Amino acid sequence: MSEPPQSGVNLTRRSALALGLTAVGSVAAGFAIRESRAAPTAILRPPGAIDETRFLAACIRCFQCGEVCPNQAIQFGGLQDGLARAYTPVIRAREQSCILCMKCTTACPTDALTPIADDPDTILNTVRMGTAHVDQDLCYSHNDRICGVCYYACPFPDQALRLETNATPYVDEKFCVGCGNCERACIHLPQAIRITPRERAA
Amino acid sequence: MNIFRYASQAAALLTLLALPLLSRGSALYQAYGKGATHISELATPWDAFLFHMFSAAAGWFSDPVALADKFQGGFWSITLFGVTFTDPLAMVGHAAASGSIHWPLVIGIGAPVILAILAGRFFCGWICPVNTLLELNGRLRSWIERRVALQRPPKFTLPTWARYLVLFGSIGVAATAGYNVFAFVLPYAGMARDWHFVIYGASAGFGLFFLVTLIMVELLIAPRLWCRSLCPTGLLLETLGRRRVFGLQKASQPPCPSGCHACITACPVGVIPRDGHHTESCMLCSACVDRCPTSALSLGAALPKRRQAWRHAVGAVALLVILGTAGSAAAHHIKGQPHYGYLENYPQTPTREQRFTASPYLITVVAFGFDGMKAARSETPNDVMIYISARHERTKKGYRGPLEVKFRDVVGGPVITRRFKFPVEETVYRMRVTLPAPAYDIAINLKGAGIDATTRLDVRGVPISLPLYFLAGVAAILIGIVAFLGIRHRRRRARVDLATAPSES
Numbered sequence: 001m002s003e004p005p006q007s008g009v010n011l012t013r014r015s016a017l018a019l020g021l022t023a024v025g026s027v028a029a030g031f032a033i034r035e036s037r038a039a040p041t042a043i044l045r046p047p048g049a050i051d052e053t054r055f056l057a058a059c060i061r062c063f064q065c066g067e068v069c070p071n072q073a074i075q076f077g078g079l080q081d082g083l084a085r086a087y088t089p090v091i092r093a094r095e096q097s098c099i100l101c102m103k104c105t106t107a108c109p110t111d112a113l114t115p116i117a118d119d120p121d122t123i124l125n126t127v128r129m130g131t132a133h134v135d136q137d138l139c140y141s142h143n144d145r146i147c148g149v150c151y152y153a154c155p156f157p158d159q160a161l162r163l164e165t166n167a168t169p170y171v172d173e174k175f176c177v178g179c180g181n182c183e184r185a186c187i188h189l190p191q192a193i194r195i196t197p198r199e200r201a202a
Numbered sequence: 203m204n205i206f207r208y209a210s211q212a213a214a215l216l217t218l219l220a221l222p223l224l225s226r227g228s229a230l231y232q233a234y235g236k237g238a239t240h241i242s243e244l245a246t247p248w249d250a251f252l253f254h255m256f257s258a259a260a261g262w263f264s265d266p267v268a269l270a271d272k273f274q275g276g277f278w279s280i281t282l283f284g285v286t287f288t289d290p291l292a293m294v295g296h297a298a299a300s301g302s303i304h305w306p307l308v309i310g311i312g313a314p315v316i317l318a319i320l321a322g323r324f325f326c327g328w329i330c331p332v333n334t335l336l337e338l339n340g341r342l343r344s345w346i347e348r349r350v351a352l353q354r355p356p357k358f359t360l361p362t363w364a365r366y367l368v369l370f371g372s373i374g375v376a377a378t379a380g381y382n383v384f385a386f387v388l389p390y391a392g393m394a395r396d397w398h399f400v401i402y403g404a405s406a407g408f409g410l411f412f413l414v415t416l417i418m419v420e421l422l423i424a425p426r427l428w429c430r431s432l433c434p435t436g437l438l439l440e441t442l443g444r445r446r447v448f449g450l451q452k453a454s455q456p457p458c459p460s461g462c463h464a465c466i467t468a469c470p471v472g473v474i475p476r477d478g479h480h481t482e483s484c485m486l487c488s489a490c491v492d493r494c495p496t497s498a499l500s501l502g503a504a505l506p507k508r509r510q511a512w513r514h515a516v517g518a519v520a521l522l523v524i525l526g527t528a529g530s531a532a533a534h535h536i537k538g539q540p541h542y543g544y545l546e547n548y549p550q551t552p553t554r555e556q557r558f559t560a561s562p563y564l565i566t567v568v569a570f571g572f573d574g575m576k577a578a579r580s581e582t583p584n585d586v587m588i589y590i591s592a593r594h595e596r597t598k599k600g601y602r603g604p605l606e607v608k609f610r611d612v613v614g615g616p617v618i619t620r621r622f623k624f625p626v627e628e629t630v631y632r633m634r635v636t637l638p639a640p641a642y643d644i645a646i647n648l649k650g651a652g653i654d655a656t657t658r659l660d661v662r663g664v665p666i667s668l669p670l671y672f673l674a675g676v677a678a679i680l681i682g683i684v685a686f687l688g689i690r691h692r693r694r695r696a697r698v699d700l701a702t703a704p705s706e707s
Contacts, residue, residue, distance in 0.1 A: 015363045019370065026371040030378025053380065057300035060292045061385040062279035063398045067225035068271055070232040072402070076395075079408055084381050086408075087395055094555070103271065109279050109286045109310050110296055137600030137629045138591060189589040189630070190555065190566040 033083050044091040044180065044197045046074050047098060047127040048105040048113040058112035061087035065104035065113060073098050089113075091129070093180025093195050100127065100155055100179050123177060124156055130178030130197040132161065132171045138192035141168045150193050153185030169193065204488055210328045211337075218276055218331050218394055222401040227256025228270030248403070276394020277331065278385065279310070286310050289391075290318070290442075291435055295382035298373045315442060322443025326429060326436050327485035332390040332413070333429055337487070339417050340470060343425055346683065358424040360431035362472065362483065369434035388435060389413050389428065414678050421682040426470040429485065436471075440482045450475055450484050450491075453498045465490035465499060475499055560648075560655035563592040563601060567644060569637075569659055584638040590631040592648055600629025603650020607631070611639040612658065 046065055049055050066074040066089055073096040074089045081088075091098055102118040116126055132150075140147035141163075148167035154160055160175040161182060169182075171193075182193045230253040234241050241250045260266035272284040279288040288310035297303050317324055326333050347355065368387065375383045385391050392409020420427055429436055443449075450473075458476055465475040468489045475490045491499045554569045570587040592601035602625055609618040618635055626632040645656045 015361065015366075018363075018367055022367040022371045023374055026374030027378050029371075030375040033375070034379045054300060056381045058296060058304070060279060060288070060296060060382050061391070061395065062275050062288075062292070063395055064274045064279060064281060064286075066402070067222060067274040067398065070229050070267070072226070072229045072233075075402075076399070078399075083386075084379070087385065107274060107281065107286075109288045110292070110304055110307050135593065135600075137593065137598075140628075143628050188628075189570060189587075189632075190568045190591050 042197045043085070043088075044093060044130055044178070044195055046089050046091060046104045046113055047100065047102060047123075047129055047177070047179075048108075048116045049129070050112060050114060055112050056084050056088065058110045059088050060110055060112075062109060063087070064107045064109065065089050068103045068107040070101060070103065071099045072096055074104060091180060093183040094191065095184075097180035097184035098129065099181070100177070120156075124159065124175060127177040127179075128198050129180070130195040131173050131176045132178065132180075132182050132193055132195055134169050134171060135192045135194070138188055138190065139169065140188055140192070141166055142192075147187065149185045149187050150182035153181040155179060155181060204492065207328055207486075207488060211331075211334045214277070214329045215331045215334055217280075217282075219397060221273055221275060221280070221394075222398045223252065224256065224260075224270050225274055226401050227252045228260075228267055231256050231260075231270075232267055252401075276391065276397070277329065278388065278391035278394060285313075287313050289384075289388070289435065290315055290438055291384045291388065292382065294373060294438075295376045295384040298376040299380055299382050301377075318439040318442035318446075320443075320446055321448040321486065322446040323436055323439045323483065323485045324443075324448070325439055326433075327487040330390055330435075332393060332416075333485070335413070335417065336420060336426065336429060337470070339420055340425055342679070342682070343421050346421075350683065356423055358427075359472075360424070360427065362431050364431045365434060365437040368432050369437055372434060384434070388433075389416060410674065414674055418678055418682065421679075430471045430483075436483065436485070444482060449486060449501065450488075451500050451502045452476075453500070456496050456498065458498065459495065462495065464493040464495060468493040554660055556657045556659055558655070558657050559595070560592075560646075560653050562595050563648065563651065563653060563655075564595050565590065565592045565646060565655055565657070567646075567657055567659060584636050585634055586637045588633050588635060588644075590646060591625075591629050592646075593629070600625075601648055601651065602629055603648065605631050606647040606649060607633070608645040608647075609635060609637060610643045610645065612641045612643055613639065615639065 043052075045052075045055065046069075050058065061076075063076060066072075066076055073091050073093075075092055075095075076087050077085055077090050079086045089104070100118075100123050102116050102123065105113045105116045107113075108115075116122060134142070134150075136142040144166060146167045148163055148169065150169050151157055151161050151163045151167070156175055156177065160172055160177065162170055162172065164170060178195050178198065180195045183191055183195050186193050230241075230245070230249055234244070234253060241253050245253065256266070256270070260269055263269050272281065274281045275286075277289070279286065279292055281287075288307060290311045293304075293307045293311045296307060314325065343355075372383050372387050386408065389409065389412055392412055394409075396409040396413075416428055452475060462476070466473075469475065469484075470487065470489060471483050471485055473484045473490075475484075475494075486501055488501055491501060556567045558565055566589075568589040570589070588607070590605070590607065592605075593599070594601065604624070605622045607620045607622075618637075620633045620635070622631050641658060641660045643656055643658050645654065647654050
């Protein structure tokens with residue numbers, strides 16, 4: 001009744017062959033699906049997101065950032081965005097913008113979103129999701145119809161966004177964190193102020 | 203023991219189902235405030251329901267939001283009471299994809315790893331929601347075998363070393379592709395994701411499709427295929443738990459009756475408890491414990507060898523240290539930011555927007571479907587506001603010349619044409635049109651610049667909803683039963699053939 005207890009893998013020739021083929025096949029498959037992340041992207045990631053390539057490697061698609069977000073601003077793409085970007089967090093500022101609570105950065109288990117203290121000065125200095133750009137041909141204020149809504153939505157007024165005569169908005173790229181509240185608030189259609197997501201190396 | 207296990211499985215499944223509900227409820231609670239009186243007017247009925255549910259469940263805590271912030275995720279990576287536990291494979295995949303080791307993640311996987319060292323595949327048998335489903339599926343299969351099908355359905359098996367292929371194959375793909383493919387491979391990760399999508403009202407993911415396929419395959423072809431022969435998590439936990447303390451124990455007395463295979467046939471993962479070894483892949487599911495005629499089997503603790511006890515003591519201390527320290531890495535919530543993002547859509551939020559280049563112009567088409575004001579209550583639910591603007595990419599000037607727009611239903615139908623001599627406001631050409639079909643090809647002719655451009659616009663996107671998920675599951679089970687009935691029917695016909703054949707010859 002005492003067969004010796006087996007330890008380790010019982011590696012037969014067939015299983016060894018299968019393992020070898022899997023190793024080769026997986027490397028080939030990996031290189032094949034690697035292509036889908038090569039294109040440069042303009043995706044607005046949550047605050048604290050590291051560079052796109054490192055981000056895709058680090059993100060484990062656990063959805064915790066989206067679940068902790070009090071504003072439901074963090075959405076998740078699906079397979080239609082390509083396999084590499086599937087289920088990664090996205091902010092669609094026009095639908096719901098970031099209120100800079102920094103909860104997602106602390107919720108992230110892999111630091112794909114690096115933790116940032118929830119403190120205005122820290123946020124102003126470290127968060128760079130993107131930069132707002134005003135389309136002066138569309139903007140109400142730039143066409144003599146005074147508006148200024150974006151200014152009142154900006155969490156860093158007079159730093160990131162300032163108003164001049166007739167409430168014309170101007171963005172200071174040095175301070176704009178790219179939260180998208182201006183884009184969200186803009187009452188013009190198509191919106192006259194838009195976030196250009198931070199340049200992300202692919 | 204089984205009652206504890208069922209309780210644990212039910213609790214795990216409920217946790218998985220409850221966490222996105224809790225998170226979304228908390229978000230709605232923060233948006234609408236305590237005792238919101240207008241929620242039924244502002245939010246959809248589903249959101250209002252979630253809000254009320256959250257208020258009822260957590261509203262009587264002093265800070266429901268801070269409480270809800272301590273719970274997120276699924277069993278792929280979960281935060282419970284502010285402590286984040288992550289699947290060991292998440293770290294393996296992360297290390298393979300990024301080529302670096304992230305130390306906070308090592309802390310996150312600490313508790314699951316120590317649990318595996320102490321109890322092997324405890325996670326599989328007691329926690330994993332996919333195993334719970336597949337176990338129920340296995341019961342359905344055996345019920346059908348006993349009651350419905352006269353002929354045994356096929357019992358295809360893969361060798362258990364197939365798990366090594368899945369594990370190392372995924373590591374290889376993660377390393378070369380540069381992202382963590384375990385998130386796609388593991389069905390419990392996909393299950394949590396798709397449930398999140400259901401609760402948050404987004405479109406469906408791949409996880410449900412994978413899970414339903416798995417259920418069908420196990421029901422019809424290969425019982426317990428995933429847990430036994432494919433799951434890389436099971437393999438990893440089993441490897442870590444080679445010298446586990448807690449697990450299946452076999453008493454040496456009384457000896458097994460000769461020829462008794464009750465435990466072997468009961469085991470879903472192909473362990474042979476009778477021999478007292480080969481028990482690495484045991485999921486601690488105790489199926490064999492109930493079947494053993496001599497009650498020789500039990501789940502319990504036993505040190506494998508005395509001189510190794512100190513290792514487990516070290517492990518237990520490390521577990522306590524990790525549980526105590528991981529929480530401090532989370533959460534420091536300093537308020538003070540103005541909250542200008544509004545939860546419910548402004549009326550002007552576009553339902554759909556298309557931006558495309560017709561060199562040298564960048565053309566933006568916005569469709570506003572009055573969603574923000576509830577299309578269902580509107581007298582003209584098919585009316586859509588269309589805003590078109592074209593911007594010269596080099597000079598950064600908007601186009602202000604004459605413009606012609608044609609809307610063509612993608613499946614045919616009349617063409618709606620609108621012409622403008624100049625923009626309605628600023629550089630925007632605005633029109634209200636009735637578009638009952640779900641998608642249109644929009645042909646834009648910038649007559650002043652001689653540019654023709656066409657784009658396709660989905661006027662109404664239809665997200666996959668909860669009933670569809672439910673129907674998918676029901677359909678899968680129905681297909682399974684029908685397939686078994688088919689087997690029964692063929693078997694009967696074969697009998698009839700058998701009965702008639704001798705008389706003919």
